[in-house]
Structure formats: structure tokens, C-alpha cells
Amino acid sequence: MKDEKDFYEFSFDIENNGTLDAVLDEYIINVDNKKNILTYNISYINDKPILKGDVLNNKSTQTIKVRIDYPKQEKKVYDKLNIKISLMLKYVEK
Numbered sequence: 001m002k003d004e005k006d007f008y009e010f011s012f013d014i015e016n017n018g019t020l021d022a023v024l025d026e027y028i029i030n031v032d033n034k035k036n037i038l039t040y041n042i043s044y045i046n047d048k049p050i051l052k053g054d055v056l057n058n059k060s061t062q063t064i065k066v067r068i069d070y071p072k073q074e075k076k077v078y079d080k081l082n083i084k085i086s087l088m089l090k091y092v093e094k
Contacts, residue, residue, distance in 0.1 A: 004072040011045055011065045014089065016056045022091035024054040032084040040068045040085060056091060 016022050027050060029042060043049055045063035056062055068083060 004070055007067055007069045009065065009067040011063050013061050013063050014056065015061045016058055016091075018058050021058050021094035022056045023094045024050070024052055024056070024089060025092040026052065026088075026090040028088045030084075030086045030088075032082075035081060037071065037073070038068055038081055038083045039071050040066065040083065042066050042085070042087060050089075055094060 031040065033040075043065055045065045047065075050064070054062075064087070066085065066087075068085075070081075
């Protein structure tokens with residue numbers, strides 16, 4: 001990413017193949033953004049926020065979206081920018 005119009009986005013599915021509904025009990029986001037320049041957003045594919053208590057019904061799938069943006073800045077940074085994001089989702093029986 002080289003300017004404020006650039007972004008990187010990807011998505012992945014969370015699938016409940018079990019016979020019981022699940023509830024999101026805990027989620028942890030770890031971010032290593034050493035220069036604090038890049039911004040990020042993690043949400044469901046429909047831009048709804050991920051919240052404790054969200055239900056994942058049995059035999060269903062939810063899609064998570066991660067978007068990383070290069071924000072507007074007064075002074076451009078031309079250094080190599082890195083961001084590391086990890087996400088842990090813990091579901092329990094509903």
C-alpha cells in the first residue's frame with residue numbers, strides 16, 4: 001500500500017458443523033502495528049461488528065472480513081509498513 005486510497009481486504013468463514021447452536025463467549029484481537037500508521041477493521045461481511053453473545057447456529061456459516069487501510073496523512077511515510085493481526089474466537093454451547 002502506497003497511498004491513502006489503498007487498502008487490503010480479505011475474508012474467511014467460521015462454520016458450525018455441530019448439532020448444537022453456539023454463542024461467541026470471548027474474542028481476542030492482537031495487533032502489532034509498530035508505526036501506528038495502518039488502520040484496520042474486523043467485522044462480519046455485512047459490516048456488523050463482532051460482539052460477545054453473537055449466535056452461530058448449527059449447520060451454518062458466518063463470514064468475517066478484515067480490512068487494512070492506509071490512512072490520510074500530512075506527511076507521507078515511504079518506509080515499509082507492516083501490521084500483524086491475530087483473532088481468537090471462542091464459542092460455547094448456547
